[in-house]
Amino acid sequence: MYSRYVPPPKGDSIPSNTESIVSSQLPQVPPKPQPTAYARYVPPPKSSQSTSLHVTAPQHVRFGGEEEADQEEPPAKRVKLVQNEAAIQLSDQEISKKSKKKKRKSVQSDVTVDSTATVGGSGGEEIKVQIEEHEDIANGLEDTKTQQGPGSPISQAEKLSPLLEEPKAEEASKRRDKKKKKKTKDDGESSGHIEDSIPLRHKAILEKKAKSIQKAPEPTPEDITMDDVAPEADHDASQQKTPEIELHGLEPIPQPEPVAVDTSTPSYETLPPWLASPIRISQGSFAPFTDFGLSPELGITPDIAERLTSKGYKQAFAIQTGVIPLLLPNHCKKMQGDVLVSAATGSGKTLAYTLPMVRDISQSSRHSTKLRALIVVPTRELVRQVQQVCEDCAGIFALDGAKRRPRIAMAMGSQSFEHEQTFLIEREEIYDPGLYRQKVKRLARLSGQDQDTSDDEDSGYNTEDEERDAIRRREDKLPTLPDHVIAYKSKVDILICTPGRLVEHIKFTPGFCLDFVRWLIVDEADKLLGQNFQQWLDIVIPRLQSGERIGTRNHKQSNLSGVRKVILSATMTRDLDQLEGLKLRRPNLVVLEGTKAQDQAKDDVNQQEHSLPGLLEEAALKVSDANLKPLFLIDLLRSHYVLNKGGDADGITSEDDGTSSSGTDSEMDSDVEPADLKKPVKPFKTPSEAQGTPTVLIFTKSNETTLRLSRLLSLLAPTLEPFIGTLTSTTPYTSRRDTLRSFNTGKLRIIVASDLVARGIDLPSLDHVINYDMPSSIASYVHRVGRTARAGNTGKAWTLFTNPEARWFWNEVASEKIIQRNKPVERIRITEEKEDAFDDKVAAYEAALQKLGQEAGQGRHKG
Numbered sequence: 001m002y003s004r005y006v007p008p009p010k011g012d013s014i015p016s017n018t019e020s021i022v023s024s025q026l027p028q029v030p031p032k033p034q035p036t037a038y039a040r041y042v043p044p045p046k047s048s049q050s051t052s053l054h055v056t057a058p059q060h061v062r063f064g065g066e067e068e069a070d071q072e073e074p075p076a077k078r079v080k081l082v083q084n085e086a087a088i089q090l091s092d093q094e095i096s097k098k099s100k101k102k103k104r105k106s107v108q109s110d111v112t113v114d115s116t117a118t119v120g121g122s123g124g125e126e127i128k129v130q131i132e133e134h135e136d137i138a139n140g141l142e143d144t145k146t147q148q149g150p151g152s153p154i155s156q157a158e159k160l161s162p163l164l165e166e167p168k169a170e171e172a173s174k175r176r177d178k179k180k181k182k183k184t185k186d187d188g189e190s191s192g193h194i195e196d197s198i199p200l201r202h203k204a205i206l207e208k209k210a211k212s213i214q215k216a217p218e219p220t221p222e223d224i225t226m227d228d229v230a231p232e233a234d235h236d237a238s239q240q241k242t243p244e245i246e247l248h249g250l251e252p253i254p255q256p257e258p259v260a261v262d263t264s265t266p267s268y269e270t271l272p273p274w275l276a277s278p279i280r281i282s283q284g285s286f287a288p289f290t291d292f293g294l295s296p297e298l299g300i301t302p303d304i305a306e307r308l309t310s311k312g313y314k315q316a317f318a319i320q321t322g323v324i325p326l327l328l329p330n331h332c333k334k335m336q337g338d339v340l341v342s343a344a345t346g347s348g349k350t351l352a353y354t355l356p357m358v359r360d361i362s363q364s365s366r367h368s369t370k371l372r373a374l375i376v377v378p379t380r381e382l383v384r385q386v387q388q389v390c391e392d393c394a395g396i397f398a399l400d401g402a403k404r405r406p407r408i409a410m411a412m413g414s415q416s417f418e419h420e421q422t423f424l425i426e427r428e429e430i431y432d433p434g435l436y437r438q439k440v441k442r443l444a445r446l447s448g449q450d451q452d453t454s455d456d457e458d459s460g461y462n463t464e465d466e467e468r469d470a471i472r473r474r475e476d477k478l479p480t481l482p483d484h485v486i487a488y489k490s491k492v493d494i495l496i497c498t499p500g501r502l503v504e505h506i507k508f509t510p511g512f513c514l515d516f517v518r519w520l521i522v523d524e525a526d527k528l529l530g531q532n533f534q535q536w537l538d539i540v541i542p543r544l545q546s547g548e549r550i551g552t553r554n555h556k557q558s559n560l561s562g563v564r565k566v567i568l569s570a571t572m573t574r575d576l577d578q579l580e581g582l583k584l585r586r587p588n589l590v591v592l593e594g595t596k597a598q599d600q601a602k603d604d605v606n607q608q609e610h611s612l613p614g615l616l617e618e619a620a621l622k623v624s625d626a627n628l629k630p631l632f633l634i635d636l637l638r639s640h641y642v643l644n645k646g647g648d649a650d651g652i653t654s655e656d657d658g659t660s661s662s663g664t665d666s667e668m669d670s671d672v673e674p675a676d677l678k679k680p681v682k683p684f685k686t687p688s689e690a691q692g693t694p695t696v697l698i699f700t701k702s703n704e705t706t707l708r709l710s711r712l713l714s715l716l717a718p719t720l721e722p723f724i725g726t727l728t729s730t731t732p733y734t735s736r737r738d739t740l741r742s743f744n745t746g747k748l749r750i751i752v753a754s755d756l757v758a759r760g761i762d763l764p765s766l767d768h769v770i771n772y773d774m775p776s777s778i779a780s781y782v783h784r785v786g787r788t789a790r791a792g793n794t795g796k797a798w799t800l801f802t803n804p805e806a807r808w809f810w811n812e813v814a815s816e817k818i819i820q821r822n823k824p825v826e827r828i829r830i831t832e833e834k835e836d837a838f839d840d841k842v843a844a845y846e847a848a849l850q851k852l853g854q855e856a857g858q859g860r861h862k863g
């Protein structure tokens with residue numbers, strides 16, 4: 001459709017802009033159709049599917065369709081546009097004329113009347129209002145106006161009133177001038193035809209809009225030539241082509257074929273084979289000691305087995321059946337390697353390594369004493385314990401016609417360093433002119449008198465080994481007889497030590513060398529590797545890899561040379577980074593399976609990191625008020641569960657059979673009261689009665705808590721006082737040794753201890769372990785409770801937990817995901833806070849606390 005331009009009649013007194021003003025004031029008048037563009041009709045889609053597709057099509061195929069675009073605009077917008085265009089055409093003069101005419105007509109016009117009435121003032125003011133109104137429109141303030149309706153007197157008044165202010169009037173005047181210039185320019189461009197300018201501006205706006213909402217597809221060549229096609233052909237073409245275009249835009253992006261998830265088990269291992277497939281030993285596999293070894297001479301002879309029996313070792317425990325054969329001499333083609341052992345607490349790991357090691361040293365070290373074996377353990381108590389087992393074995397082999405009974409020593413800092421040195425190393429002066437000359441040369445070089453720089457190893461100080469260098473310098477300066485030098489001899493074959501003390505001897509003991517060492521045992525390895533006390537590994541391992549003389553580390557009965565390493569723990573680390581420091585050679589991992597392992601899937605067993613002794617029973621009781629924790633402990637000790645062994649119920653009875661170790665804290669708060677808890681508890685009275693009572697080891701979180709709790713127990717239960725011992729790292733070593741001895745002989749029945757004795761300590765007569773404070777880790781729990789139920793005996797472990805500790809305890813410690821155990825952890829309740837007697841207990845507790853405070857005050861005073 002085309003519009004023809006019709007010029008205005010020559011003598012027409014009403015300018016076109018006047019129409020615009022009128023139209024701006026009377027928005028209900030429809031805008032005049034503008035004739036400069038045409039639009040092609042796009043018929044609606046036929047099918048419902050194509051309807052949706054056609055939404056964007058008209059945007060794509062429309063060409064300058066201003067009329068259609070106008071029709072698509074909402075009425076208010078159209079009015080705005082007309083007002084806008086009209087306002088631009090205004091000149092001051094025209095406005096003035098118009099205003100005067102309008103003023104005359106305004107009586108009939110509601111809008112004008114209301115507007116002027118609102119503003120008020122003279123006719124001049126009215127004119128100003130009109131001008132400002134048009135300027136507002138031209139400056140794009142139409143939006144609000146459109147919302148309220150262009151003719152709304154309220155909206156106009158609201159808009160106009162601020163514009164009447166002085167400074168704004170000035171601004172408005174400037175803007176007017178600008179607009180005048182612009183209008184003159186526009187007039188020139190449009191040959192003075194207002195009608196032309198309106199559609200042009202519409203066209204620009206619509207083009208912008210069309211661009212902004214246009215879809216991605218590029219117009220095809222057919223689209224571009226559509227102008228030349230007849231409307232009918234256009235119509236058909238658009239019907240045929242539109243779906244293609246739109247389908248193109250809305251078509252889903254092609255997706256790759258979904259890849260099937262591979263559920264097959266990988267044929268490769270990320271772990272080294274020895275760690276991925278350890279040697280598994282089942283708990284029931286006991287065997288006679290004579291079964292091991294290639295022949296009786298290379299193994300345990302019947303005589304040795306007999307003596308072992310006399311020491312209480314009737315047959316080899318399961319882990320011993322797995323480890324001892326690996327450590328005995330072997331002439332197989334396959335070279336023997338290092339052995340890692342992961343087995344539950346109390347399973348007999350100590351004998352598993354001491355027996356073959358002592359046997360080797362007894363058999364092969366015929367003539368001289370050399371340091372051939374190092375056993376490193378974390379605590380002094382363990383040093384002494386291992387030393388006793390070693391001595392037992394050394395005695396057994398000595399009686400069997402061993403070449404020589406190995407000498408065993410301890411280095412743990414219980415004695416002065418100098419004293420230990422004299423135990424370890426023998427110092428003597430020997431006649432050796434050659435060595436004497438070297439010594440003199442070294443001293444001359446040191447003082448700068450000798451300029452000879454020949455590369456003689458013994459004539460200088462070895463700069464790679466600073467400690468040894470420093471020792472040599474000190475020793476060289478000591479006076480000797482002419483042609484005599486100081487020589488050192490090891491006094492021990494086997495040294496059992498803590499890592500810190502070992503490092504000290506390496507650094508500061510003259511003649512202490514590891515050149516002949518061919519056994520390195522690391523017990524409680526996860527602890528020693530995890531903390532690497534004084535970087536002991538970095539100091540020890542390099543000295544085991546080198547040696548001054550070839551062949552000093554030969555295992556004569558095996559085709560093997562070098563240091564054999566045996567690494568053990570009940571919570572063995574699988575961390576390769578930690579094990580890396582040990583520089584293992586051809587390692588084998590031996591794992592003692594839990595008793596339930598055969599019934600479990602292999603994956604489950606692999607995921608369970610630790611296992612507990614088969615006959616260990618565990619229970620936990622909630623401490624509802626952490627401030628009264630000692631009262632809960634006293635109640636547990638006095639209950640039939642622990643000290644009152646003669647009571648009717650001496651086994652663990654669960655509070656609620658329906659609950660399991662995976663339960664939540666709320667379940668633990670169950671009000672269900674077990675019937676057996678109401679049974680009378682026999683009080684713990686006299687020392688004579690105490691003789692038949694069980695033994696208890698109570699773990700706390702720190703030395704301070706240990707001392708405090710021990711005293712509190714004595715105050716709260718004075719009858720217990722003579723039977724309570726205390727073990728902390730601050731207790732003098734001799735007192736600690738005495739306490740353990742008294743406990744093993746039955747003089748003491750209760751030990752309150754820090755984690756000092758959580759690992760390795762063997763207390764054969766221990767019945768109960770109580771975790772008064774929650775252990776700091778799962779491994780710590782395993783070691784603590786593992787002080788009981790050792791060597792195939794029964795034992796019970798109790799854990800007191802507070803509300804915040806409940807989640808971790810039940811989800812981690814008591815969960816069977818991490819720890820293999822025979823029975824789930826049970827729950828018990830002993831202290832009943834609703835009882836009348838409870839108030840008396842609390843009063844007694846408060847009195848005990850007061851006394852404790854006084855004692856502490858007096859202690860401080862004395863100190």
Ligand SMILES: Nc1ncnc2c1ncn2[C@@H]1O[C@H](COP(=O)(O)OP(=O)(O)OP(=O)(O)O)[C@@H](O)[C@H]1O
Binds near residue numbers: 320350761
């Ligand atoms: N073959 C055996 N026959 C009888 N008793 C044994 C045998 N082997 C070891 N024992 C005893 O078992 C107890 C525990 O042994 P040991 O201390 O070596 O355990 P462990 O595995 O090192 O425990 P932990 O991990 O706590 O250090 C000791 O009292 C020991 O005397």
